[in-house]
Amino acid sequence: MKKLIFKLIPNSLSRRTALLISSLAFATVIINMVIIFYFEYSSSFSTAEKYIDSQYKIMSSDLAESIITDDIYSLFTMIETVSQAIPHIDNIAVFGNEGEYVTDAKVRPESLTATISPILLTKEISAGNNRLGTITFYINRESIIRQITRKVIGLFFINIAVVIMGALVGVAIAARMTKPINDLSRQIANLDVLELPYKFNISEYASGETRNLQNVIEKLSFRLKDSIDRISEQQKELHRSERLAYLGTMSAGLAHELKNPIMAISLIIDNVASEIGDNSQWQEDFTVIRREADRLVFRLNEFLDYSKPVNLRYDEISLSALIEFIKGQTYRKVFSCMEIVFTAESDPLLVTDKDKVSQIFTILLNNSAEAGASKILCSFDESEETIKIEYEDDGCGFKEEDKAKVMLPFYTTKPTGSGLGLAICATIADAMGASVNIAEKQSRGARFVIRLPKRPQV
Known part of the structure; x- marks a missing residue:
């Protein structure tokens, strides 16, 4: 059942919207028709009852007098006039004190049982405290239903016309509402x-x-x-x-x-x-x-x-011990003309290859010496997972167009260089999970930022 319902539901959002509006409107029409039928039926019966009460009060004394004087003709004339004046009255019958038939508005006793399921409303005819008989009003249920049905059918068609117009308006509104999403889908497809x-x-x-x-x-x-x-x-x-x-x-x-x-x-x-x-x-x-x-x-x-290939050998070493090891490896005669300053604010433990780190510094110092540097500043800053090393010199530095290429192998800015020094630095750093990058420097010279992991990356 569910699959059948889903098959009947259209794929288009605009059609789904129109179907939803139409379904809700049609359900509203049906409910309205039922409610209108119920209230119209109640209202018609109530109106007939009020008419009967009003006419009964007017002619109650005349009815009693006609029965006392046995004036059947006057009795007949009154009830015939009332039956024609009150809507939905099929007949009016007068019965004696013992329930015997006296007369009716149609003068046909058999008509009293001809009406299918009539609504009977009986009033007592009396003179003072003496009960003289009864008058029964036969309300035609079918007449009420026919009148209400005609009215409801007319309203139904009017509502259906409104529903159709609403559905068309709903389709137009839904199409306008879905146009942006359709335009977006079309642009994505193209x-x-x-x-x-x-x-x-x-x-x-x-x-x-x-x-x-x-x-x-x-x-x-x-x-x-x-x-x-x-x-x-x-x-x-x-x-x-x-x-x-x-x-x-x-x-x-x-x-x-x-x-x-x-x-x-x-x-x-x-x-x-x-x-x-x-x-x-x-x-x-x-x-x-x-x-x-x-x-x-x-x-x-x-x-x-x-x-x-780069073969790494990791050892646990403190940062201060690593700096001392680098100093011991780089204080060579070729670097004696440069002032080398190492600074570190903390002393964490590292697991690294101190020889490879020293080799990176040796290459950088050799480049600084060839660039005519006189002072080298190396600062070590600890973060959560890495040691950030900033290396600065006051040599000739790099031209702007060379900065993107100096880390490439065989690219050199020196007439006698091989172009492999910084490329070897990058290779070693990659093997260690570290990085070596050229950074901007406001003054003369070169600046490198090295990020060294505290522990080997798995």
């Missing part, structure tokens, strides 16, 4: 992903619920646009990473092949220098060869460090 984010145009008389839906969908379109852009960037980054990984593999192989011959050249130079002795001219040339060979080996080691 939406092109390339046009995101999208602003929808709906009618100004749209309901608050429709406007809320519009706002939600527009926000979703903005979020979808952001997601598509992010996925696109991730795909580009993935392709870039694949190319760089391939290039790194090639570089690692090439570096490994070149390192051995260079080491052999250095060894041969050492042997030749020891055989020649103290010939200053040759020794100076040998020194230059050794220095350049060492520089080549250093660059080749950078290539190898970048290409191989």
Whole structure:
């Protein structure tokens, strides 16, 4: 039964609204007709009863006199006149004191039983304290029902016409009400992903619920646009990473092949220098060869460090101990010309790889030294889950157009750099679940923000 009802319900909201209005209106019409019929029936009977009471009071004395004098004709004339004057009176009969028939308005005793289910209203005829007989009024129930039925049918058709007009108006109103949501659905169906984010145009008389839906969908379109852009960037980054990984593999192989011959050249130079002795001219040339060979080996080691995976070894260490370890690893001769200041307001325990953290600082300090920096400020601030490290120098810094590229491998702003230092920093940080980012700096120099997790990320 339920399935059948659901099948009969239209899919369109406007048609559902029209069906609801029509059903409620039709039910209202039926209820009204029943109520009107009941009250009309009661009112008609009450009116007839009042007429009868009024006429009875007027002719009660005449009725008594006619019975006493046995004036049947006058008796007949009175009740005939009354029966014609009062609506819905089918007949009026007079009976004697013993219940015997005297006369009736139609002078046909058999007519007294011809009316189907009449409503009988009997009054007593008396003279003083003497009971002379009774007068019975036969109210025609069918006449009342026919009159009321004609009236109700007329009202019914009028109400049905109003219902039909109301249904048509309801359909028009429902169509106007659903137009904004239909417009919104149509715009969504024709939406092109390339046009995101999208602003929808709906009618100004749209309901608050429709406007809320519009706002939600527009926000979703903005979020979808952001997601598509992010996925696109991730795909580009993935392709870039694949190319760089391939290039790194090639570089690692090439570096490994070149390192051995260079080491052999250095060894041969050492042997030749020891055989020649103290010939200053040759020794100076040998020194230059050794220095350049060492520089080549250093660059080749950078290539190898970048290409191989990062192996982490976690230990529990306090922040103060980590800072002291970094100091011990970075106080080299090359950094002696710079003032390095470390500050920390708290001393929490960390679980981290202190060697890798020190390697990140060594690379940053080496870049600062090459940039001509004289002072380095390193501040450590604790948050709930991370240690925020701000690294600042007063070197030459970066140009605005270089900031987005300096973390990429093989990109360098120095004529002799390999472009792998900051890329190695980023690789180590990624492996540790940390991050290294260039930050804005108002004054001269470079500023990096490092976020180091207190615990390894699972």
